Amino acid sequence: MVAIVSLVPTVMPGHHYATALLAIDGTTDSMRGLYLSAVLNGLFAVPPLVFIMILARRRSVMGRFVVSAVPLVIAWLATLVMAAAALMLVKSRVTRSRSAAAGT
Structure with missing residues:
Protein backbone atom coordinates (compact mmCIF):
# COMPACT_ATOMS: atom_id res chain seq x y z
CA MET A 1 0.00 0.00 0.00
CA VAL A 2 1.37 3.42 -0.96
CA ALA A 3 0.68 6.50 1.12
CA ILE A 4 0.77 10.08 -0.07
CA VAL A 5 0.99 12.19 3.05
CA SER A 6 1.70 15.86 2.36
CA LEU A 7 4.48 17.83 0.78
CA VAL A 8 3.52 21.04 2.58
CA PRO A 9 5.60 21.75 5.70
CA THR A 10 3.46 22.14 8.79
CA VAL A 11 3.85 23.42 12.32
CA MET A 12 3.30 19.95 13.78
CA PRO A 13 4.94 17.42 11.42
CA GLY A 14 4.39 14.51 13.85
CA HIS A 15 0.77 14.39 12.70
CA HIS A 16 1.87 13.52 9.16
CA TYR A 17 4.32 10.89 10.38
CA ALA A 18 1.54 9.18 12.34
CA THR A 19 -0.74 9.31 9.30
CA ALA A 20 1.99 7.83 7.12
CA LEU A 21 2.57 5.01 9.61
CA LEU A 22 -1.15 4.22 9.62
CA ALA A 23 -1.20 4.10 5.83
CA ILE A 24 1.98 2.03 5.47
CA ASP A 25 0.86 -0.37 8.20
CA GLY A 26 -1.77 -1.86 5.90
CA THR A 27 -3.82 -3.26 8.77
CA THR A 28 -5.78 -0.04 9.29
CA ASP A 29 -8.55 0.61 6.80
CA MET A 53 -3.53 34.16 18.98
CA ILE A 54 -0.82 35.64 21.19
CA LEU A 55 1.32 36.74 18.25
CA ALA A 56 -1.62 38.16 16.29
CA ARG A 57 -2.29 40.70 19.03
CA ARG A 58 1.32 41.98 19.26
CA ARG A 59 1.93 45.17 17.31
CA SER A 60 5.69 44.47 17.38
CA VAL A 61 5.07 41.31 15.36
CA MET A 62 2.09 42.26 13.17
CA GLY A 63 2.73 45.96 12.65
CA ARG A 64 -0.33 47.70 11.22
CA PHE A 65 -2.00 44.32 10.61
CA VAL A 66 -2.64 43.59 14.29
CA VAL A 67 -5.93 41.74 14.78
CA SER A 68 -8.90 43.69 16.14
CA ALA A 69 -11.01 42.67 19.13
CA VAL A 70 -13.98 40.93 17.43
CA PRO A 71 -11.98 38.49 15.26
CA LEU A 72 -9.67 37.81 18.20
CA VAL A 73 -12.60 36.91 20.48
CA ILE A 74 -14.06 34.62 17.82
CA ALA A 75 -10.67 32.95 17.30
CA TRP A 76 -10.18 32.47 21.07
CA LEU A 77 -13.66 30.93 21.35
CA ALA A 78 -12.87 28.53 18.51
CA THR A 79 -9.56 27.64 20.17
CA LEU A 80 -11.28 27.02 23.50
CA VAL A 81 -13.92 24.81 21.86
CA MET A 82 -11.19 22.82 20.14
CA ALA A 83 -9.26 22.45 23.39
CA ALA A 84 -12.41 21.34 25.24
CA ALA A 85 -13.15 18.76 22.54
CA ALA A 86 -9.58 17.45 22.77
CA LEU A 87 -9.81 17.18 26.56
CA MET A 88 -13.16 15.37 26.36
CA LEU A 89 -11.71 12.95 23.82
CA VAL A 90 -8.73 12.16 26.05
CA LYS A 91 -11.01 11.80 29.09
CA SER A 92 -13.34 9.43 27.26
CA ARG A 93 -10.39 7.31 26.10
CA VAL A 94 -8.96 7.13 29.63
CA THR A 95 -12.37 6.27 31.10
CA ARG A 96 -12.93 3.59 28.45
CA SER A 97 -9.46 2.13 29.12
CA ARG A 98 -10.10 1.96 32.86
CA SER A 99 -13.50 0.33 32.45
CA ALA A 100 -12.08 -2.22 30.03
CA ALA A 101 -9.25 -2.99 32.46
CA ALA A 102 -11.76 -3.41 35.31
CA GLY A 103 -13.74 -5.87 33.19
CA THR A 104 -16.99 -3.93 33.04
Whole structure:
Protein backbone atom coordinates (compact mmCIF):
# COMPACT_ATOMS: atom_id res chain seq x y z
CA MET A 1 0.00 0.00 0.00
CA VAL A 2 1.37 3.42 -0.96
CA ALA A 3 0.68 6.50 1.12
CA ILE A 4 0.77 10.08 -0.07
CA VAL A 5 0.99 12.19 3.05
CA SER A 6 1.70 15.86 2.36
CA LEU A 7 4.48 17.83 0.78
CA VAL A 8 3.52 21.04 2.58
CA PRO A 9 5.60 21.75 5.70
CA THR A 10 3.46 22.14 8.79
CA VAL A 11 3.85 23.42 12.32
CA MET A 12 3.30 19.95 13.78
CA PRO A 13 4.94 17.42 11.42
CA GLY A 14 4.39 14.51 13.85
CA HIS A 15 0.77 14.39 12.70
CA HIS A 16 1.87 13.52 9.16
CA TYR A 17 4.32 10.89 10.38
CA ALA A 18 1.54 9.18 12.34
CA THR A 19 -0.74 9.31 9.30
CA ALA A 20 1.99 7.83 7.12
CA LEU A 21 2.57 5.01 9.61
CA LEU A 22 -1.15 4.22 9.62
CA ALA A 23 -1.20 4.10 5.83
CA ILE A 24 1.98 2.03 5.47
CA ASP A 25 0.86 -0.37 8.20
CA GLY A 26 -1.77 -1.86 5.90
CA THR A 27 -3.82 -3.26 8.77
CA THR A 28 -5.78 -0.04 9.29
CA ASP A 29 -8.55 0.61 6.80
CA SER A 30 -8.80 3.96 5.03
CA MET A 31 -11.71 5.37 7.00
CA ARG A 32 -10.15 4.53 10.35
CA GLY A 33 -6.92 6.12 9.19
CA LEU A 34 -8.75 9.30 8.20
CA TYR A 35 -10.56 9.33 11.54
CA LEU A 36 -7.35 8.88 13.52
CA SER A 37 -5.66 11.53 11.40
CA ALA A 38 -8.43 14.01 12.25
CA VAL A 39 -8.17 13.11 15.94
CA LEU A 40 -4.42 13.73 15.93
CA ASN A 41 -4.95 16.99 14.08
CA GLY A 42 -7.46 18.11 16.71
CA LEU A 43 -5.10 17.24 19.55
CA PHE A 44 -1.98 18.80 18.05
CA ALA A 45 -3.60 21.97 16.68
CA VAL A 46 -4.44 23.64 20.01
CA PRO A 47 -0.91 24.75 21.10
CA PRO A 48 -0.07 26.39 17.73
CA LEU A 49 -3.45 28.13 17.73
CA VAL A 50 -2.78 29.61 21.17
CA PHE A 51 0.64 30.75 19.99
CA ILE A 52 -0.90 32.35 16.88
CA MET A 53 -3.53 34.16 18.98
CA ILE A 54 -0.82 35.64 21.19
CA LEU A 55 1.32 36.74 18.25
CA ALA A 56 -1.62 38.16 16.29
CA ARG A 57 -2.29 40.70 19.03
CA ARG A 58 1.32 41.98 19.26
CA ARG A 59 1.93 45.17 17.31
CA SER A 60 5.69 44.47 17.38
CA VAL A 61 5.07 41.31 15.36
CA MET A 62 2.09 42.26 13.17
CA GLY A 63 2.73 45.96 12.65
CA ARG A 64 -0.33 47.70 11.22
CA PHE A 65 -2.00 44.32 10.61
CA VAL A 66 -2.64 43.59 14.29
CA VAL A 67 -5.93 41.74 14.78
CA SER A 68 -8.90 43.69 16.14
CA ALA A 69 -11.01 42.67 19.13
CA VAL A 70 -13.98 40.93 17.43
CA PRO A 71 -11.98 38.49 15.26
CA LEU A 72 -9.67 37.81 18.20
CA VAL A 73 -12.60 36.91 20.48
CA ILE A 74 -14.06 34.62 17.82
CA ALA A 75 -10.67 32.95 17.30
CA TRP A 76 -10.18 32.47 21.07
CA LEU A 77 -13.66 30.93 21.35
CA ALA A 78 -12.87 28.53 18.51
CA THR A 79 -9.56 27.64 20.17
CA LEU A 80 -11.28 27.02 23.50
CA VAL A 81 -13.92 24.81 21.86
CA MET A 82 -11.19 22.82 20.14
CA ALA A 83 -9.26 22.45 23.39
CA ALA A 84 -12.41 21.34 25.24
CA ALA A 85 -13.15 18.76 22.54
CA ALA A 86 -9.58 17.45 22.77
CA LEU A 87 -9.81 17.18 26.56
CA MET A 88 -13.16 15.37 26.36
CA LEU A 89 -11.71 12.95 23.82
CA VAL A 90 -8.73 12.16 26.05
CA LYS A 91 -11.01 11.80 29.09
CA SER A 92 -13.34 9.43 27.26
CA ARG A 93 -10.39 7.31 26.10
CA VAL A 94 -8.96 7.13 29.63
CA THR A 95 -12.37 6.27 31.10
CA ARG A 96 -12.93 3.59 28.45
CA SER A 97 -9.46 2.13 29.12
CA ARG A 98 -10.10 1.96 32.86
CA SER A 99 -13.50 0.33 32.45
CA ALA A 100 -12.08 -2.22 30.03
CA ALA A 101 -9.25 -2.99 32.46
CA ALA A 102 -11.76 -3.41 35.31
CA GLY A 103 -13.74 -5.87 33.19
CA THR A 104 -16.99 -3.93 33.04
